[in-house]
Amino acid sequence: MTALRPAVDRDALRPACGDCFALCCTALGFCRSADFAADKPAGLPCEHLGPDFSCGIHDRLRPRGFRGCTVFDCFGAGQVVSQRLFGGVSWRDSPDTTREMFAAFKAVRQLHELLWYLAEARERTLDPDTAAGVHRLTDTIATLTQMDVPGLLGHDIAALHAEVRTVLMQLSEEVRAGYFAAGDDHLEPDLAPGADLMGRNLGRRRLCGTDLRGACLIAADLRGSDLAGADLLGADLRDARLEGADLSAALYLTQPQINAARGNPATQLPPGLSVPPHWTGG
Structure with missing residues (x-):
């Protein structure tokens, strides 16, 4: 078991x-779609889950129609819930803990995702007020993840989401302000938060400082584009073409977003994110 720390x-x-009781394969549900080859209700184990909590088709997930499984990332919530909150005793060995364990997994994953964004904000802000807000929220959430299960599940996580969102937007404005002059997104005013840009050709563009928070970029062509300072918080990048794009200084990217996109070794990613195997034929 790996050491756990806040x-x-x-x-x-x-x-x-290896330190998780396959909580993503049990607690969560999915519907038959292009990303999942079958329906699975939340709270029931996947049919491919083995007795040792391993996936029986892990090396064949994409060709077997389970692309969604290769995209998912728990942000480290699985091992925290399995090993710290439940002391290394699985839901199979202690069935009466199943409901609480699955609920805790969903809650901790949300909190860890917030911490992922706050870690980036802590590194990129130059504003003392924003930095103070980031540190306060980081401490609050880290403390919450160390609580027992009743304390964790009794907390208002939605309120924390709202507070973190405010701080992240403040940082976004701060960072993007330094890029506005370099970008050409002003030529297309529909490049905006929540915009429907499905399939849009945005290749070989300077999109520096663009606010694409929550935008639908499914199958959009961003090949060779510069997205320095672009806010991609919650943007849907499924099948987006990122070959040769520079995302090294983009804001709020996560591994699941990258896993869902199409790219190649020439795609420049922010520190801490890795090239998915399917980008290189793996």
């Missing part, structure tokens, strides 16, 4: 599947 930096927000 998740205040990104190194502690990475999954350790």
Whole structure:
């Protein structure tokens, strides 16, 4: 078992599947779609889950129609719930803990995702007020993840989401302000938060400082584009073409977003994110 520590930096927000009781394969549900080859209700084990909590088709997930499984990332919540909150005793060995364990997994994953964004904000802000807000929220959430299960599940996580969102937007404005002059997004005013840009050709563009928070970029062509300072918080990048794009200074990218996109070794990613195997034929 790996050592567990409060998740205040990104190194502690990475999954350790060997220390988890396959909570993503049990607690969560999915519907038959292009990403999942079958329906699975939340709270029931996947049909491919083995007795040792391993996936029986892990090396064949994409060709077997389970692309969604290769995209998912728990931000390290699985091992924290399995090993710390429930003392290394699985839901199979103690069935009466199943409901609480699955609920705790969903809650901790949300909190760890917030910590992922706050870790980036802590590194990139130059504003003392924003920095103070980031540190306060980081401490609050890290403390919450160390509580027992009743304390964790009794907390208003939605309120924390709202507070973190305010701080992240403040940082976004701060960072993007330094890039506005370099970008050409002003030529297309529909490049905006929540915009529907499905399939849009945005290749070989300077999109520096663009606010694409929550935008639908499914199958959009961003090949060769510069997204320095672009806010991609919650943007849907499924099948987006990122070959040769520069995302090294983009804001609020996560590994699940990258896993869902299409790229190649020439795609430049922010520190802490890795090239998915399917980008290189793996």
